[in-house]
Amino acid sequence: MTLPPGSALPAIVQTVRFLRDPTRVLEGNRRRYGPVFRMRLVGFPPEVFVATAAHAERIYRMDANGGRAGEVRRMFLEPIVGQQSLLSLDGDQWMRHRKLVNRPLHGRAIAGYRDEIADIAVADIERWPRGEPIDLRSRMQDITLVVILRLVFGIRDAARLARLRKLLPELADVAGSVALTVLPPGLRSRMQDSALLRRVRFLPTTRFVRLRAAVDEIVYDEIARRRATPDPEATDVLSRLLEARDEDGEPLSDLELRDELIALLEAGHETTATSLAWTFERLVRTPAVFDRLREELARDDEQYLDAVIKEALRVRPVVFAATRLLDSPIELGGHQVPAGWLAAPVISLVHRDPDVFPAPDEFRPERFLGEDAARTQKSWMPFGGGRRYCAGAQLALLEMRVIIREVLDRVTLTTHDPAPEAERIRHVTLVPARGGRVVAHDLARATC
Numbered sequence: 043m044t045l046p047p048g049s050a051l052p053a054i055v056q057t058v059r060f061l062r063d064p065t066r067v068l069e070g071n072r073r074r075y076g077p078v079f080r081m082r083l084v085g086f087p088p089e090v091f092v093a094t095a096a097h098a099e100r101i102y103r104m105d106a107n108g109g110r111a112g113e114v115r116r117m118f119l120e121p122i123v124g125q126q127s128l129l130s131l132d133g134d135q136w137m138r139h140r141k142l143v144n145r146p147l148h149g150r151a152i153a154g155y156r157d158e159i160a161d162i163a164v165a166d167i168e169r170w171p172r173g174e175p176i177d178l179r180s181r182m183q184d185i186t187l188v189v190i191l192r193l194v195f196g197i198r199d200a201a202r203l204a205r206l207r208k209l210l211p212e213l214a215d216v217a218g219s220v221a222l223t224v225l226p227p228g229l230r231s232r233m234q235d236s237a238l239l240r241r242v243r244f245l246p247t248t249r250f251v252r253l254r255a256a257v258d259e260i261v262y263d264e265i266a267r268r269r270a271t272p273d274p275e276a277t278d279v280l281s282r283l284l285e286a287r288d289e290d291g292e293p294l295s296d297l298e299l300r301d302e303l304i305a306l307l308e309a310g311h312e313t314t315a316t317s318l319a320w321t322f323e324r325l326v327r328t329p330a331v332f333d334r335l336r337e338e339l340a341r342d343d344e345q346y347l348d349a350v351i352k353e354a355l356r357v358r359p360v361v362f363a364a365t366r367l368l369d370s371p372i373e374l375g376g377h378q379v380p381a382g383w384l385a386a387p388v389i390s391l392v393h394r395d396p397d398v399f400p401a402p403d404e405f406r407p408e409r410f411l412g413e414d415a416a417r418t419q420k421s422w423m424p425f426g427g428g429r430r431y432c433a434g435a436q437l438a439l440l441e442m443r444v445i446i447r448e449v450l451d452r453v454t455l456t457t458h459d460p461a462p463e464a465e466r467i468r469h470v471t472l473v474p475a476r477g478g479r480v481v482a483h484d485l486a487r488a489t490c
């Protein structure tokens with residue numbers, strides 16, 4: 043059996059092209075080589091990409107045995123999320139964490155969050171300037187950051203909340219900056235650990251270490267305070283994790299709790315904010331859908347809202363691939379993929395499969411309503427798949443539902459530019475190149 047087909051261009055050329063326009067490169071490769079193709083990206087093992095739900099499913103099935111997602115993510119995320127979180131662990135350790143973290147992030151545990159998410163959103167929307175362009179992605183980041191700090195970290199103290207609201211975006215920015223991520227991991231950690239280099243202020247590692255230390259000080263102090271005075275009524279995720287015990291009756295250590303909190307923030311804050319920004323970016327450019335959504339919400343029917351959210355996550359999935367590192371070889375589409383390779387279901391390509399989603403570039407929430415909905419099920423994977431399926435998917439969908447409703451209850455949004463915003467790569471996500479720019483108008487004034 044042969045290796046999957048792919049470009050013979052040098053890795054550096056493939057990488058530069060990919061970073062400039064990932065969707066176009068991936069689409070181009072699918073057209074040229076079919077639904078299973080290989081690429082070389084600088085600094086990473088050889089990688090196979092797949093573009094159909096059936097092939098993606100085969101890769102997700104490796105989660106039980108032979109596919110490591112944690113090791114892949116550590117290549118990007120270890121400096122910020124550490125080694126002891128759901129994002130970065132594999133094997134039995136990962137399973138122990140997953141069981142403990144799943145409980146506070148599911149079903150009834152988060153159902154009670156609705157009102158608090160709405161209050162956080164309303165407080166922010168009230169402050170939006172009216173009649174001038176705003177960058178929706180950063181507005182949404184503000185909202186989803188406070189949601190995580192209050193409902194996941196359980197922070198109530200206003201001064202502490204304000205401090206983390208300032209520090210965390212700065213930390214995320216420097217952690218994801220090109221200057222830091224291009225450094226090979228070994229060199230990066232030596233630079234971070236060197237007392238001498240830490241005095242060189244302009245180095246990205248110096249700024250990163252300083253910010254991480256400032257955040258850690260607050261997070262560890264919060265953990266210590268809450269251990270000292272547990273509140274049995276508290277419903278935030280940290281309070282529940284402090285109570286949680288594994289099968290051997292062991293709690294999570296302070297280090298594990300720290301890594302887990304930062305991982306939930308890292309995985310859950312920008313992804314949700316960007317998905318919301320894309321949803322509005324699509325809505326303002328598809329007036330018929332926007333009008334129908336308003337009408338259905340006025341009737342208090344959320345079915346169409348759910349379809350809008352699904353369609354936005356389909357046509358603009360923020361995480362474009364759910365990558366695994368292969369422990370053992372796998373056969374994909376008649377090709378042999380060796381152990382040691384990366385294997386990535388490309389979510390954005392699966393979501394554009396024209397056999398499942400006719401006219402895939404159109405924003406058509408109706409695909410997810412009525413009889414059509416059933417055949418989309420296996421091919422809709424914005425939250426990944428297999429055992430590593432997003433642990434915060436229910437919370438993310440709840441946030442999106444509540445925040446969109448609160449926005450539409452208060453303002454109407456318009457754009458002067460009918461052209462779609464381009465996709466720009468940021469860390470492992472695809473964000474709107476102009477930040478999801480819209481103009482907000484007070485509802486009362488706009489409708490009179």
Ligand code: HEM
Binds near residue numbers: 309
């Ligand atoms: C719309 C928003 C979100 C999107 C699109 C999203 C997407 C994803 C994707 C694609 C993965 C990788 C799955 C895989 O490898 O198969 C993932 C993993 C993860 N997500 Fe999300 N996510 C979102 C929101 C959240 C939120 C709100 C949280 C928690 C507060 C969260 C926590 C996690 C965690 C902990 C993982 C790692 C799970 C594991 O490996 O066991 N995510 N997410």
